[in-house]
Amino acid sequence: MDMKTGAAALAGICAIALAIGFLRRKAEILLNFVVRAILGVVGIYTVNLLLHGIGVEVAAGINVISVLTIGSLGTGGLALIYGILFYNLM
Numbered sequence: 001m002d003m004k005t006g007a008a009a010l011a012g013i014c015a016i017a018l019a020i021g022f023l024r025r026k027a028e029i030l031l032n033f034v035v036r037a038i039l040g041v042v043g044i045y046t047v048n049l050l051l052h053g054i055g056v057e058v059a060a061g062i063n064v065i066s067v068l069t070i071g072s073l074g075t076g077g078l079a080l081i082y083g084i085l086f087y088n089l090m
Contacts, residue, residue, distance in 0.1 A: 033071045040070025043078050058085045 020030070041062055048059045060066060060081050070077040 036074050037067050037071030040074075040078055041067060043070070043075075044081070047078075047082065058082070058089065060085060 044060050044062055044066065051058055066081055069081060073080065
């Protein structure tokens, strides 16, 4: 692991630790975010399978940006991701 990757990993871990400490009293917000993010990943996978099954060549990737979008916006974030993908098809 090079110096930049190690520093980025350390900064990420520190940011997560600070966020957990800050949200200690508001654990419900963090729990809701995590549940929405997990269900969003399952939703992306399911919608990708359904679209592939009917022959539509659109697939959303499961990455950090999509997980953060769905985790913060919920089902609206899932609709936003697929809306952008279908808009790009036009």
